Amino acid sequence: MEKPNILIVEDEDENIELIKLKNSCCNNGLTIFETSYKTVFKTYIQKKNIDLVLLGYAHCTISNVLNIANRIRYMDRHIPIIMVTKNSSEEIAIAALRIGVNDYFKHPFKEEDIMESIERCLSKNDAEKPLLPKASLELCDEQEMVGARSAVMQSVRMHIKQTAETDTNVLITGETGTGKELVACLIHRNSKRAKNPFVCINCTAIPDHLLESELFGHEKGSYTGADALNTGKLQSAEGGTVFLDEIGDMSLYHQAKILRVIESKEIQRIGGKHNIHLNIKIIAATNQDLEQMAENGRFRKDLYYRLNVANINLPPLRERKEDIPDLLQFFIRKLNKKYQKDIEGFTADAVKDLMFYNWxxxxREMKNILESAFMNFQTSWITLMDLPENFRTKVMQARILHYSEKDQLLNALVTTNWNKNKAAKQLKWSRMTLYRKFAKYQLNPEKRLMNDV
Incomplete structure (x- = not known):
């Protein structure tokens, strides 16, 4: 069996604890590669078979270390990362774990504790290496979550992992096109039910008068046209996961039926005389405000509380614009493969323009626009002018609005000598709105604080 390869990244040479740890690793049959923070990515890329990364820093700034951990996690979402620090705090620990660091130690540490952590991480990583049929691997690759660099999407990743580890019901909320079905699939694929069916039911697509038969099934001859036994979608998901998409569109009558399934874990087919036990996990999704609908009597409160045991809210793309470049490149790769093209990507100016647009x-809008225009792309690099005219107009309007607002803000600040109170009054904004605009346009008013009263 090949020895596991451990990459140890450190920012000081004479760390006695790390020297002892390296000796222990070698004595336990591990191969050690060492590198500094300045050359970590060069080493990581050259040594393509790294099995675990240990970040042992003392003097390097925490922001740099967390950035390195984040980039490693982005390059490989499976590789274990262990962090060892002399400068520790609860905030640093939380930030590290949110990025996806597997374990976290503070100096002074016990050598045997880190060796146990390394062994545990390597064992877990081996266990998670896919042993499934090729078809399942391809599905997993297609369902990979792309564009999750933003802090809010890192939080979503964490919630997916947490909910996948339990059998609790999950409610996924978010605007249309934010990827609710993808998240439901990821929860299933990372759960103990992954080898069993994932059944998606679109509550909007099935006519109301057919929904009961589709969900619960029917016996042969139970009604006119029931020429054969239908087991129903709920029973077909036995041992796996049922995804109820757009559950806010389900009638109150069928909501009551679903509530009974959740409470009793049983169904009865139309025309059937016996209850059938079910072993399923239920995930529901909606782009509507179910809590408000429940207050208005349009959604059952008891069902809402049953579904909302765990909640994952997907942010709109306008609130995670730092993910746009990765998403654009992801769709280019997929469409290149689909249409047998070799397009490199978007020009820097085009990406900058697309960042102004609120999507x-x-x-889903991004995917559809790119696919509709893809066959017309004739160059290696896509510019804004290559995109459909109506969409291009919207992007240019967003760009004009962006600069117009920024210009108004800068003009108000200059004319008031960077007095924030006076600038806010001139613009008829609240102070909080002013601060949000500072962040949006990356302005630094602190340099002029002496003029602020």
Whole structure:
């Protein structure tokens, strides 16, 4: 069996604890590669078979270390990362774990504790290496979550992992096109039910008068046209996961039926005389405000509380614009493969322009616009002018609005000598709105604090 390869990244040479740890690793049959923070990515890329990364820093700034951990996690979402620090705090620990660091130690540490952590991480990583049929691997690759660099999407990743480890019901909320079905699939694929069916039911697509038969099934001859036994979608998901998409569109009558399934874990087919036990996990999704609908009597409160045991809210793309470049490149790769093209990507100016746009249709809008225009792309690099005219107009309007607002803000600040109170009054904004605009346009008013009263 090949020895596991451990990459140890450190920012000081004479760390006695790390020297002892390296000796222990070698004595336990591990191969050690060492590198500094300045050359970590060069080493990581050259040594393509790294099995675990240990970040042992003392003097390097925490922001740099967390950035390195984040980039490693982005390059490989499976590789274990262990962090060892002399400068520790609860905030640093939380930030590290949110990025996806597997374990976290503070100096002074016990050598045997880290060796146990390394062994545990390597064992877990081996266990998670896919042993499934090729078809399942391809599905997993297609369902990979792309564009999750933003802090809010890192939080979503964490919630997916947490909910996948339990059998609790999950409610996924978010605007149309934010990827609710993808998240439901990821929860299933990372759960103990992954080898069993994942059954998606679109509550909007099935006519109301057919929904009961589709969900619960029917016996042969139970009604006119029931020529054969239908087991129903709920029973077909036995041992796996049922995804109820757009559950806010389900009638109150069928909501009561679903509530009974959740409470009793049983169904009865139309025309059937016996209850059938079910072993399923239920995930529901909606782009509507179910809590408000429940207050208005349009959604059952008891069902809402049953579904909302765990909640994952997907942010719209306009609130995670730092993910746009990765998403654009992801769709280019997929469409290149689909249409047998070799397009490199978007020019820097085009990406900058697309960052101004608010994407009301979210990721689905991006995918549809690119696919509709893809066959017309004739160059290696896509510019804004290569995109459909109506969409291009919207992007240019967003760009004009962006600069117009920024110009108004800068003009108000200059004319008031950077007095924030006076600038806010001149613009008829609240102080909080002013601060949000500072962040949006990356302005630094602190340099002029002496003029602020």
């Amino acid at each position: 009301p249709g979210n990721i």
